[in-house]
Amino acid sequence: MQTLEFDNRFIRELPGDPDTSVRPRQVTGACWSPVQPTPVAAPRLIAYSPEVAAALGLTAADVRDPRFAEVFAGNALLPGMAPWAACYGGHQFGNWAGQLGDGRAISLGEALGADGNRHELQLKGAGPTPYSRMADGRAVLRSSLREFLCSEAMHHLGVPTTRALSLVLTGEEVVRDMFYDGHPRAEPGAIVCRVAPSFIRLGNFELFAARGERDLLARLVDFTIRRDFPELDPEAPDCIARWFEEVCVRTARLIAHWMRVGFVHGVMNTDNLSILGLTIDYGPYGWLEDVDPNWTPNTTDAHGRRYAFGRQPEIGQWNLLCLARALASLVEDPEPLRAALERYVEVYSDEYRRMHAAKLGLREITETDVVLVQQLYRLMQQAEVDFTLAFRALADVDPAHPSPAPLESAFYREDLRARHADAWQDWLDDYAARIRQDALPAAERRESMASVNPRYVLRNWLAQQAIDQAEQGDYTMVGELMEVLRRPYDDQPGREAFAARRPEWARHRAGCSMLSCSS
Ligand code: AMP
Ligand code: MG
Numbered sequence: 144m145q146t147l148e149f150d151n152r153f154i155r156e157l158p159g160d161p162d163t164s165v166r167p168r169q170v171t172g173a174c175w176s177p178v179q180p181t182p183v184a185a186p187r188l189i190a191y192s193p194e195v196a197a198a199l200g201l202t203a204a205d206v207r208d209p210r211f212a213e214v215f216a217g218n219a220l221l222p223g224m225a226p227w228a229a230c231y232g233g234h235q236f237g238n239w240a241g242q243l244g245d246g247r248a249i250s251l252g253e254a255l256g257a258d259g260n261r262h263e264l265q266l267k268g269a270g271p272t273p274y275s276r277m278a279d280g281r282a283v284l285r286s287s288l289r290e291f292l293c294s295e296a297m298h299h300l301g302v303p304t305t306r307a308l309s310l311v312l313t314g315e316e317v318v319r320d321m322f323y324d325g326h327p328r329a330e331p332g333a334i335v336c337r338v339a340p341s342f343i344r345l346g347n348f349e350l351f352a353a354r355g356e357r358d359l360l361a362r363l364v365d366f367t368i369r370r371d372f373p374e375l376d377p378e379a380p381d382c383i384a385r386w387f388e389e390v391c392v393r394t395a396r397l398i399a400h401w402m403r404v405g406f407v408h409g410v411m412n413t414d415n416l417s418i419l420g421l422t423i424d425y426g427p428y429g430w431l432e433d434v435d436p437n438w439t440p441n442t443t444d445a446h447g448r449r450y451a452f453g454r455q456p457e458i459g460q461w462n463l464l465c466l467a468r469a470l471a472s473l474v475e476d477p478e479p480l481r482a483a484l485e486r487y488v489e490v491y492s493d494e495y496r497r498m499h500a501a502k503l504g505l506r507e508i509t510e511t512d513v514v515l516v517q518q519l520y521r522l523m524q525q526a527e528v529d530f531t532l533a534f535r536a537l538a539d540v541d542p543a544h545p546s547p548a549p550l551e552s553a554f555y556r557e558d559l560r561a562r563h564a565d566a567w568q569d570w571l572d573d574y575a576a577r578i579r580q581d582a583l584p585a586a587e588r589r590e591s592m593a594s595v596n597p598r599y600v601l602r603n604w605l606a607q608q609a610i611d612q613a614e615q616g617d618y619t620m621v622g623e624l625m626e627v628l629r630r631p632y633d634d635q636p637g638r639e640a641f642a643a644r645r646p647e648w649a650r651h652r653a654g655c656s657m658l659s660c661s662s
Contacts, residue, residue: 144205144214149223149252150261153341156366158359159227165271169242171354174347174363175227180217180249181270181280183332185314188212189618190288190625192295195308195338200257206309215309215336217249217269224252224264228272229342232350233414234465236449242350243414244274247282250342261340261370264308268334281317285610285654286662287333288621290425292609294337296601296628297422302400303393304422305339321653321661322442331614339421341371345466346414352469361473367418384479387470391463391487393420398459399494403502404597405431405530407452409441410660413462427658430600431530432645433555434523440603440658456495460487501595502534503574504588505581515577518570526563527555529644534596537574538589545575555644597631598642603656604649605641 153175160176162168170176191206205211213219220226228245235243249272251264267290268282287310297304313332320327343363351360368377368386375386397420401408407429408415408422415424429440436453444450450458467480474480499516500508508516523533532553539549547567554560578588601624609620627641635641649655 144201144208144211144221147199147201147221147223148255149221149225150255151223151225151252152366152370153229153250153253153263154225154227156370157362160230160273162273165273165275167276168273170230170244170273172356172359173230174359175229176244176273178226178228178249178272180226180251180266182218183216183313183315183334185312186212186216186218187312187314188215188309189312189333189613190291190310190621192307192309192625194295194298195306198256198258198260199254199262199308199338211309212311214251215266216311216313216334217266220251226251228274229347230274230350231344231347231414232353233344233346233412234349234462235412235414236444236447237461239353240412240414241353242274243346245272246275246278247272247280248342251336262338263340263342265337265339265342266334267337268313268332279317281313281315281332282334282662283317283319283330284312284333284613285330286426287335288610288613289428289606290337291335292606292621292624292628293425293428293601294422295625296631297406299629300400300404300597300600300631302404302406302422303397303420305337305342305417308336308338310335319661322659323661339417339419339423341367341417341419342423343367343371343418344414344423345416345418345462345469346412347418349413349465349469352472357472360469364470364473371419381479383470383474384483387467387480388483388486390418390420390466391483392490394459394463395456395487395490396420396494397422398456399491399498401455402452402495403498403595404600405452406600407431407438407440407450408455409439409444409450409658411450411455411458411462413465416459416462426662427660429603429656429658432603432656433527434520434530434533436520436524440656442657442659456491459491460484463487498595501591502537504538504578504583504592506583512577515570515573519574522563522566522570526559526567529553529555531597531600531602532642532644535593535598535642538592538596540571540575540578542575542578542585545571547571553644594632598634599627599631599638601628602641602645603654604645604652607649607652607654610654 157174160173249269271280291307291310315332316329317332409427417423427441439451496508536549
């Protein structure tokens with residue numbers, strides 16, 4: 144562990160806050176504040192990602208060393224670490240919220256990994272910072288486990304994401320009122336060490352623009368391009384427009400992936416969107432079970448449904464529009480920014496089509512196929528069909544004799560299955576005809592479908608079961624889920640239970656279909 148090398152460019156090259164206290168305040172003229180993690184009572188490592196450890200160059204012996212839990216609980220620093228909290232703002236639920244900042248995230252440093260990449264190490268829940276406002280800077284086991292498991296699962300699904308190195312229990316309790324309804328309870332505290340090349344969000348740029356801190360904004364843009372977008376020429380006159388276009392392209396691809404795997408972020412505020420196009424800030428996210436474009440796991444958003452599954456592509460563009468507005472003062476001609484926002488729509492729709500061609504096992508997708516896809520979604524919604532199971536089962540449809548039999552286990556309700564049986568048969572007949580026309584060899588078709596339609600995702604009720612057990616001190620299921628979700632596209636005999644549709648008990652259970660921002 145002592146061999147980890149740090150190169151903290153963010154704090155070296157960008158202006159910091161001279162105040163070292165954690166007094167809640169507005170921080171101006173600075174991109175970050177120096178801050179120390181607050182030590183916890185009894186750090187205990189309960190899970191870690193061997194892949195992330197290896198990327199950093201940490202060995203199994205490093206992880207077993209008691210100092211590992213100390214460092215990743217915020218009780219000790221390694222040489223070269225220089226902790227900070229970043230200053231950013233954001234639009235929350237469509238409204239400008241002003242300064243937000245890392246209220247409970249503390250970056251330890253930018254490690255130069257054994258894999259040759261830069262990895263910023265960031266503790267979530269390591270105590271107060273100047274951006275904590277009235278809150279405690281802590282995180283509970285329930286939400287930390289959800290972030291830890293899901294970010295690793297997303298990586299293995301091939302979805303761009305921040306990663307997670309470790310999950311440490313703090314040995315302290317944290318009080319949360321989960322549904323903000325006057326029922327606070329003490330929960331076990333935990334800290335995740337998350338890892339990404341950069342944790343810069345759209346909101347970092349927005350804050351400086353909103354305050355008229357144009358020089359700071361220009362410096363942050365230049366820094367981001369130089370450190371995180373080495374493929375761009377920072378001296379080129381149209382560099383900012385090209386960079387913004389790249390951010391649009393990455394965000395479009397990211398959201399197409401979310402739509403491919405049935406992931407609902409839940410809180411797509413501009414402070415929760417990464418400038419690198421990574422999935423970031425796992426809060427009240429969820430996985431689509433029965434297909435419903437209006438579904439959101441986030442009870443805080445139950446009224447407006449702004450961040451529901453089907454609205455994610457549109458909200459992605461809205462967020463990028465906020466970023467474009469923030470950048471406008473830096474460019475002479477705003478036209479290329481507008482063009483980049485249009486490019487977002489193009490890239491998203493190309494990616495969506497490409498991914499759905501693969502999901503259906505077609506070589507490419509035509510206008511008629513788009514109708515076929517729309518009909519499929521409508522049918523899945525009307526008949527309450529499980530998204531993940533249904534797409535996976537399509538590979539088993541026999542093009543010569545199509546029948547709904549392979550889809551049987553995807554239906555949530557027998558009455559709806561019976562009611563829509565004829566419509567399904569019609570759709571399957573059209574689909575089978577289309578596959579026959581495509582004439583992709585059967586094995587190739589199955590293989591390509593299995594590589595985009597996962598068998599295993601972190602189903603909401605599975606995560607909740609792992610949490611229930613972990614809160615009782617049993618981490619067996621955490622380990623099992625990590626194992627299964629490491630190979631989400633492989634059939635794993637004996638692990639069918641992890642691919643099963645939501646059981647009835649989970650339909651309305653808190654933590655399964657209903658989550659809040661309280662974490
Ligand atoms: P989120 O909705 O989780 O992205 O959080 C929005 C803002 O609230 C961010 O600035 C967070 O740092 C801050 N925040 C959330 N929870 C806490 C907490 N327990 N303590 C301090 N700040 C928090
Ligand atoms: Mg956030």
